[in-house]
Amino acid sequence: MEEKKHPVFVKDPNKTYGLMEMVDGTSPMTEKRVEDTVETFPHYIILLTICTLAVTFILMIISLLFDAPLEELANPLVTPNPGKAPWYFTGIQELIHYTDKPVIPGIIIPICIVLWLFLIPYIDKKPGTKIGSFLNRIFIGGENRKVLLILFTAFIIGALIFTVIGALFRGENWNFVLPWK
Amino acid sequence: MKKGILQRISDSAVWRSIFRTGIPDTDLKRSMLIFNNFFLHIFPAKMKRHGLCFSFTFCLGGISCLLFIILTVTGILLMFLYTPSIERAYFDMQALALLFNGKILRNLHRWSAHGMVATVFFHMVRVFYTRSYRPPREFNWVVGIGLLVLTLALSYTGYLLPWDQLAYWGITVGTTIMTYTPFLGSYIRFFMLGADEVGHEALLRFYVLHCVVLPFFTGLLMAIHFWRVRKDGGISGPL
Known part of the structure; x- marks a missing residue:
């Protein structure tokens, strides 16, 4: 019966194995449970395209509306008050x-945090x-x-709070100011 | 049935010599489309369905990569228009601001750079809270922290290049913090700036670091990062 259905698969008498069954499927995986997968094309590629276009578009709008700051020519003799580091370092400042x-907040704490971040996956494992x-x-x-x-949550919240205060709420002589005044 | 013009093009010998897979109307051809394409072959032919959930990744890693690409393109274009010397740098910036295209170029570069610092940081936060650094992904977390440090270094070295008051004093404040290092402080600052004060040497150093050295290492670590994502079991989701 079987050989009549699929005459291509003629059993070789020297073989110790043979074609058992034809199974409909979309994956070449064997001996593993079926995974819940989708084709990368088109499912993922469409999302990737939409996301890429959206981010690029938003950036274009921002760049049209807001100009990158350019102050006076650099002058070593005129110290601005306050002199500020780039915003991602104002937390340290x-x-x-x-x-x-x-030395403690400027050097030791940042180095410790970076080392601790590097080590997280090696200390968070089954002892x-x-x-x-x-x-x-x-x-x-x-x-x-x-x-x-x-x-970690303390680190994130602390970093955000100190960065925001340093970047926005500090004015002349590093005194507390409100950014909208 | 008569063939349409698009069908004719995609069936032609020239087209087929470039894109070997025809119209991807079967699953096999859809897979071939991914792994026969140089740019797409970093993706797997098939993905876990939850890998596409927005709330699993918030697209933060992908957005970081996109911003890096935008920064590379705008950065290379800016290199045509910029001279790393204290006599000319600021005036090149001013000339750039007079042109609409130049202004947009610089704005894109600046806002993408700020955005990238934020997205890389929040990507790390997301990976921490989903505990995605567990074995076998430990080393990829380490590579990721390296990329965070490199992103900050890239942003910081770029900060000096416009040579305005903001840049000059931002770098002066930052490098003054370095002098607080016990014993080695002033040596480290001198090594960074190439002089005792922020000047021409510092501008040249920061320019080369910003345009050549740091992007090279960032690209290298990104390649390792993405390769490891595939090797360690694909994006997002338990193993």
């Missing part, structure tokens, strides 16, 4: 303002030893990583 030991599980409890807070979540 704001922290330096609170202390008379600028193998007793010391490992002890360190995990202190720095990660177990399987639901409570300690790490609190530390």
Whole structure:
């Protein structure tokens, strides 16, 4: 019966295996459960195109409406008050303002944060030893990583708050000002 | 049935020598379209459905990459119009502002740069909260932090180039923070600026770093980053 249906597949008497079944499918994967996949083209490519065009369009609008700042020619003799770092470093500048030991917020804290960020995936893993599980409890807070979540969220909120204050709410002599006045 | 003009073009020998896959009307041809195209072959032929969910990624990594491409294009165009010397840099900027195209070019470059600092940062935040750095993706997180540092360095070195008061004092304040480093502080600042004060040497150093050295390493790390995304199990979603 089977051979009449598919005369192409004639069984070779020397073979120890044969064609068992024809299965309809869209994937060449075998011995794995079916994954919920879609074709990259068109599903993803369309989204990619829309997103690319939208971001480019928004940037064009922003560039039409707002001009990049260009102040007076650089003059080493005229110090602006306050002299500000680029906005992504005003958080550090704001922290330096609170202390008379600028090495701590200016150098030590940023280096520690970057090192800590590098190390996150290596400390947030299943502990193998007793010391490992002890360190995990202190720095990660177990399987639901409570300690790490609190530390990271504090870092994000702190960075945002200090950056915004430093960039917008600081005027002459680094005194507190309201940006809309 | 008579063939339409588009059909004729896409069936022609020249077209088929460039784009080997015809009209992608079967799943096989749709896959071939992806992996036979130089620009698309970094994508998998098939993706997990949830990889396309906006709320899984917020497109932050993709937007960062797009901004980097926009910055590269506008940056190269700006290099034609800019001279890295303290006599000319500022006046090149002023001349640029007189032209509509030049103004748009600089605005695009500036706002994309600010945008990229933000999107790269929020991309890191998203990856942290979805805990996507877990094995086997640990190393890709490390590459990503490297890219965040490089993005800040790129933005910072570009900040000096217009040579206006904002640039000059921004870099002066930033490099003064470096002098707080114990023992090595003033050496590090001298190494950065090539002199004791922000001047011609610093402008040239920042220009070369901004236009050649840092983009090269950023591109390299981006290539590794995207390659690892594929090798470590595709974008977004548990393994």
